[in-house]
Structure formats: C-alpha cells, structure tokens
Amino acid sequence: MINDRILILDKENIRQKIKRIAYEIFESNFQENALIIAGIVGQGYELARQIMIDLNGISDISTQLVEVAIDKAAPHYDEISLDIETEKLKGINVILVDDVLNTGRTMAYSLRPFLEIEINKIEIAVLVDRGHSRFPVKANFTGLELSTTLNDHIEVVLKSDEFAVYLN
Numbered sequence: 001m002i003n004d005r006i007l008i009l010d011k012e013n014i015r016q017k018i019k020r021i022a023y024e025i026f027e028s029n030f031q032e033n034a035l036i037i038a039g040i041v042g043q044g045y046e047l048a049r050q051i052m053i054d055l056n057g058i059s060d061i062s063t064q065l066v067e068v069a070i071d072k073a074a075p076h077y078d079e080i081s082l083d084i085e086t087e088k089l090k091g092i093n094v095i096l097v098d099d100v101l102n103t104g105r106t107m108a109y110s111l112r113p114f115l116e117i118e119i120n121k122i123e124i125a126v127l128v129d130r131g132h133s134r135f136p137v138k139a140n141f142t143g144l145e146l147s148t149t150l151n152d153h154i155e156v157v158l159k160s161d162e163f164a165v166y167l168n
Contacts (some may be wrong), residue, residue: 017143104137
C-alpha cells in the first residue's frame with residue numbers, strides 16, 4: 001500500500017491484460033482490413049495506443065489511432081470531437097477504448113460522434129470494469145472486472161516509467 005493506495009495490477013499484469021484484449025479484438029475482427037482504435041482523452045487514449053501496438057504485432061489489419069476529446073466531468077455540455085475526418089470512418093469497425101468503465105456515462109456520450117456516421121460496428125474495450133452501470137453500456141473486451149463500492153476510486157497510470165492500477 002502506497003499513500004492509502006492498494007496496488008491492483010502491476011506493469012506485468014497490465015501488459016498481460018492489454019495483450020489479451022488485443023487478441024480478443026483480433027478474434028472478433030479477423031476478417032476486417034482496417035480498424036479504428038478510438039481512445040478517450042487521457043488514460044483511455046494511452047490504453048488505446050498500447051492495444052494498437054499489440055494488435056499490430058499479431059495481425060496485418062490496418063489500424064488507426066483516434067483521440068476522442070470529451071470533458072469527462074460534464075460530457076453532456078461540451079462537444080465531443082475526434083481527431084479524424086468523419087468521412088474516413090464510413091463502413092469501418094471502431095473499437096472505443098477507456099481505462100475504467102464505471103457508470104458508463106462517459107462511454108455513452110463518447111459514442112455520439114460515431115452514431116452520426118455509417119460505421120460498420122462499434123465495440124468497447126476497457127482495462128477495468130467496475131460494474132456500476134447506470135447507462136446501457138457494456139464492454140466487449142475487459143482486462144479486469146472489479147467489484148468496488150461507489151466511494152472507491154480506481155486510478156490507472158500508464159506512463160513510460162509506471163504502469164499500475166490502484167484502488168484508492
């Protein structure tokens with residue numbers, strides 16, 4: 001325990017979870033020529049980047065990393081933007097990625113820009129699913145399902161010098 005933080009996953013565990021998620025994404029999309037890996041700003045984007053690296057190592061599917069910019073504290077107020085021209089998404093499969101799935105609110109709002117385009121399929125990947133759904137969002141690919149109280153906080157750190165998941 002460090003500063004009242006309990007280590008849930010260390011670097012080796014996280015790398016293992018990311019690799020497994022990449023394999024599951026490949027298994028679900030092996031017939032596709034291209035995939036968009038869309039990471040929610042912050043740790044979701046970094047997780048998406050790590051998943052894409054592993055996916056590129058195990059398949060020849062063309063992948064593109066996209067950042068989903070959203071205000072996680074107030075997703076219903078601000079516009080949600082993508083760092084790609086929406087025309088490039090037509091007919092393609094999208095994997096929407098975030099670090100933690102808690103209530104599903106951020107994920108639900110993050111789907112909005114993709115629902116305005118004729119994409120082929122959307123799947124969701126998260127490192128940790130806390131299981132406190134208030135919105136009809138379920139992850140297709142999950143690294144760890146962790147039962148927590150509403151007062152608990154999950155902190156995901158994906159930096160070059162530290163990969164860790166903590167329970168606060």
